[in-house]
Amino acid sequence: MKRNGFTLIEMIMTIIIGGILVLGIAGFLELGMKGYSDTAERQRLQTQARFVLEKISREIRHSVPNSIEVTGSTDKCVSFYPILYSGFYSVSSADNLSLSFLVGNDNSPATYDGLNMIINPSQQDDFTDSDIFIALSGASTSITLAQPLASESIANRHYIYKDLVSYCFNSSSKAIVRNSTQVADSVTNGDISYDAPTLQRGGVVHIDVTFESDDESTSFQQDIQVLNVP
Known part of the structure; x- marks a missing residue:
């Protein structure tokens, strides 16, 4: 009676070949997972960048005219006062101290x-x-002023505000910070400049920011036109 089976050498060869196949498949899967992870991280950074830049742009566009200031040399910051309410006002011509406004x-x-x-x-x-x-x-929407207005708006516009808002590029933490809250990470370069308004054009805020992940960087440039006629 003949008995079928495997020799020790055959078993060892089978194990070695199987291990090589498993390692090859694992390497292929790892490469695919790394590609997916890199793509997901790239998409996250680009989505984050677009969201943050859009948020900054909207807030700056809705800031009180001439409230924008850019400070800092290494870590640039742009600060402004957001408009909470706005409307029109009138001052009594009798004493220039009685002001009424509407929102x-x-x-x-x-x-x-x-x-x-x-x-x-x-x-x-x-x-x-x-x-x-x-x-x-x-x-009350009626105010008695302590002294006449320092200057008046041609269109009789008023703006109501509260707290200063600042967006800063923090080079040490590689982040964009709104006041004390981080709103974006992986920032390797951030620059802000402000062209003050002239008689020919309005003010413009220039933003240049670079996001980097795994030695791959993406740069964004944005120009924000702002109100300058109070």
Whole structure:
């Protein structure tokens, strides 16, 4: 009676060949997974970049005219005061101290406590100059001024604001930070500049930012036109 079976050498050869095949398949799968991971990370960075740049652009476009300032040399920051409410005002010609205003937004606040109003600002320092901005309180839309307005808007426009917003490129953490909150990572280069408005054109904020992951970088440039006529 003949018995069939494997010799020790045949078993060892089978194991070796099987191991080579498994390693080859594993390497192929690892390469595919790495390609998928790289693609997903690239897509994440590009989506993040577009979202952050769009957010910055919208906030800057809706900032109070002439409230924008760019600071810093290595870590550039752009700061501005967002418009909370805006509308029109009128000043009594009898004493130039009685001011009434209305808000053009659909939903006016129940109270103006903690908010400030500014008329015809020319630079960011005006927003912290108590001789220029008007501190609001209560729900009344009539104000008695302590002194006549420093300057008036041609269109009788007013802007109501509260807190300063800053976007900064942090080189040490390679991030974009909004005030104290990180909104983007993997930033290897960030530059912001501001062309102040002239009689021929409005102000423009230039943003140049580079995102990098696994030695692959993507650069984005964006120009943001801003309001300059208060």
